[in-house]
Amino acid sequence: MEKYIDLKNHNDYTKLQNAGNTIKNGGLVLFPTETVYGLGADGLNADAVRKIYEAKGRKQDNPLILHISEIEMLDRIATDITELEYKLMHAFWPGPFTIILNKKPIVPNNVTGGMNTVGVRMPSGTIARKLISYADTPIAAPSANVSGRPSGTNVKDIYEELHNKVDCIIDGGDCEYGLESTVVRVINNIPTILRPGKITPNDIEKIAGIVNIDKNVLNKIDINEKVLSPGMKYRHYAPKSKCVLVYSDSNNKLVNKIIEISKEYNNPLIISSTENKVKYNIKNIIDVGHNDNLMEIAKNIFTTLRKVDSYSPDLVIIEGVKEEGIGLAIMNRLIRACEYNYIKI
Ligand code: TXA
Ligand code: MG
Numbered sequence: 001m002e003k004y005i006d007l008k009n010h011n012d013y014t015k016l017q018n019a020g021n022t023i024k025n026g027g028l029v030l031f032p033t034e035t036v037y038g039l040g041a042d043g044l045n046a047d048a049v050r051k052i053y054e055a056k057g058r059k060q061d062n063p064l065i066l067h068i069s070e071i072e073m074l075d076r077i078a079t080d081i082t083e084l085e086y087k088l089m090h091a092f093w094p095g096p097f098t099i100i101l102n103k104k105p106i107v108p109n110n111v112t113g114g115m116n117t118v119g120v121r122m123p124s125g126t127i128a129r130k131l132i133s134y135a136d137t138p139i140a141a142p143s144a145n146v147s148g149r150p151s152g153t154n155v156k157d158i159y160e161e162l163h164n165k166v167d168c169i170i171d172g173g174d175c176e177y178g179l180e181s182t183v184v185r186v187i188n189n190i191p192t193i194l195r196p197g198k199i200t201p202n203d204i205e206k207i208a209g210i211v212n213i214d215k216n217v218l219n220k221i222d223i224n225e226k227v228l229s230p231g232m233k234y235r236h237y238a239p240k241s242k243c244v245l246v247y248s249d250s251n252n253k254l255v256n257k258i259i260e261i262s263k264e265y266n267n268p269l270i271i272s273s274t275e276n277k278v279k280y281n282i283k284n285i286i287d288v289g290h291n292d293n294l295m296e297i298a299k300n301i302f303t304t305l306r307k308v309d310s311y312s313p314d315l316v317i318i319e320g321v322k323e324e325g326i327g328l329a330i331m332n333r334l335i336r337a338c339e340y341n342y343i344k345i
Helices: 013-024 046-056 072-077 081-094 126-135 155-165 201-208 253-264 292-311 327-337
Strands: 002-007 028-029 038-042 064-066 096-102 118-123 168-172 182-187 192-193 243-247 268-272 285-288 315-319 342-344
Touching: 002 013, 013 028, 013 038, 013 126, 013 168, 028 126, 038 046, 038 126, 038 342, 046 155, 064 081, 072 118, 081 182, 081 201, 096 126, 155 168, 155 182, 155 292, 192 201, 243 253, 243 327, 285 292, 285 315, 292 327
Parallel strands: 002 168, 028 168, 064 118, 096 182, 243 315, 243 342, 268 285, 268 315
Antiparallel strands: 028 038, 096 118, 182 192
C-alpha cells in the first residue's frame, strides 16, 4: 500500500520528511507543484529514474526535468551557464520555468534521454520545495499521468492510473496554474521557447530583449524530424474520443462554425467558454471557464479533457482561444489533444 499524506487543508509540512526519505531510498512519490502534479524520484539515481519510465509507460528518449529547491543544487547538475541563462533563472525562479542547460556527468543518462543537456526547474509550490529539501537531491519528475493522457492537476484525476505504481502520494489539492512549465533553451544567446506555459513570450522578452518560439509549438512535426524537445513529437493530452479544435478572432463566426459542425453528429460534446455556452442548444456541454480569464481556462483544461470520454461523444468540439499570453500554452496543449485536427477561420 502506498503512503498517503493529506496536505489539502493544513500545512503540517513536517510530514514531508517521510516522503523525502522515500525519495532518498529510491522510491516514487506523487507530489503537487504549482503547475501540475509530478511523479518524482531521486534524479541522481538511475535505478529510481527507471521506475518513472515504467510507471508512465514513457518512451526512453523523452528526457525528464530535474527539480531543485535551492540555487546551490544547480552546481551539482549543470555547467557552462551563461550570464543570460542566470538572468532568466533569477527572473523566473522559483516558478513555472524550465531551462535546458549543459549537464554534468553525475546526471544519469536515463534522465536526459541520452542527451548532453538537462532541463532544470525550481518550483514555487511550497510542498514541492520542502519535499526536495528533505530529499536533499534534485528530483526528476515528469507530469503525473500515464503517457499520452492529460496531465494530472489534482489527485482524484490520476489516482486510478497511478496509485499502485507509487510508494507515496502527497495530496495538496488543486494545482495553482494547471499547465506545465514553460521550457526554454538559450540558442545563440536567444531564449527559444520549446514548450509554452505560464511564463509567456512577452515575460521572457522583457528580461532578455528578444525571444523565439520554436515552430513546433503550434505546428505538426514530422515523426522523423530531429526536434529540440523530444516530448513535442509524441501523442499527448488526448482523450480517446475524436476531437476538433475551432478558433476564430470573431466570436460570432466561432459559435456559428461550432453549431454547424455539431449538427453533423449524433452525440457531439462541446467544450465551451462560460460566455458562449448558452448559445449552443445541445445536451452535452462542459464549461471550461470564462474566455476573458485565460488563467481560469488554463487551470481547468486538463481536468476537463479527462471528463470527455464519459459522455461517449462521437465528436468533441473544443473552443479555441487567442494564441496570446498564456493562450499560446492553452492552444499548444489543445492542438495536441485534437491530434492537430484544428479549424481556424
Ligand atoms: O511543470 C512542469 O514542467 C511539470 C512539473 C511536474 O514540474 N513537469 C513536466 O514534465 O511537465 P514532463 O516530463 O511531462 O515534460 C517535460 C518536457 C518534455 O516535453 C521534455 O521533452 C522536455 O521537457 N525536456 C526535458 N529535458 C529536456 C532536454 N534536456 N532537452 C529538451 N527538452 C527537454
Ligand atoms: Mg508530460
